[in-house]
Amino acid sequence: MHFKAVGEGVGGRFWLAEVSAAKGSGPPMHVHSNEDELWYVLGGEVSFFIGDDVATVGPGSVVCGPRDVPHTYKVESPTARLFGLATPAGFEHFFRESSRPAETLTVPPQMSSPDMASVDAELGRLGTRIVGPLPAGAPRGAGRLEARIEALLRRGCTQTPTY
Numbered sequence: 214m215h216f217k218a219v220g221e222g223v224g225g226r227f228w229l230a231e232v233s234a235a236k237g238s239g240p241p242m243h244v245h246s247n248e249d250e251l252w253y254v255l256g257g258e259v260s261f262f263i264g265d266d267v268a269t270v271g272p273g274s275v276v277c278g279p280r281d282v283p284h285t286y287k288v289e290s291p292t293a294r295l296f297g298l299a300t301p302a303g304f305e306h307f308f309r310e311s312s313r314p315a316e317t318l319t320v321p322p323q324m325s326s327p328d329m330a331s332v333d334a335e336l337g338r339l340g341t342r343i344v345g346p347l348p349a350g351a352p353r354g355a356g357r358l359e360a361r362i363e364a365l366l367r368r369g370c371t372q373t374p375t376y
Contacts, residue, residue: 215318216309220302228305229298231255233320239287242345243336248299250278252286257293261286262348283344292320307339 214230242262252261253275260269261276263284270276278284286295299305311332329343336342 214297214308215315216305217296219305223302225302227298227300228302229296230305230308232293232295232297233318234288234293234295235320236288236291239347240285241343241347242283242285243341243343244283245278245280245299245304246340247280248301248304248340249280250284251298251300252276252278253296253298255294255296257288257290257295259286259293259295260289260348285347287347304339304341307335307341311335 214232216228216230218227218229220226220228239259252259254270254272256272258269258271260267261278261284263276263278264282268276269289276286333343
């Protein structure tokens with residue numbers, strides 16, 4: 214993650230980061246009680262799991278993970294780049310406190326599994342909880358985005374098509 218803005222610099226309103234990730238990566242299914250998240254896909258293909266809705270999207274797509282709704286994403290292409298935005302700010306502290314600075318601005322190598330007890334404790338302090346693992350496979354039928362977009366819109370999320 215390459216942070217472009219953090220809460221301290223924008224009056225606590227939001228944080229924004231560019232994420233570069235390898236195929237198969239993504240966070241476990243989780244729920245935020247304090248913030249809404251928004252992702253803008255810059256490159257690659259990414260599956261988003263928002264509540265019971267699933268969509269695999271590409272560059273130019275926007276997907277939101279509202280607070281109090283379980284969500285995650287998984288990179289389906291060899292690599293992907295996306296912007297992540299959360300409002301209000303605060304959750305960026307989890308990334309800054311639980312990781313180490315990147316040595317280069319490249320897709321990182323596969324990381325070892327963290328100590329989940331300490332991760333759970335830190336997430337709980339920030340109003341977030343893990344509710345399941347990162348889904349194992351690409352969603353079936355995710356190419357039918359029209360129906361999936363409608364489902365996301367009903368949840369208060371938007372999907373912006375690229376023309």
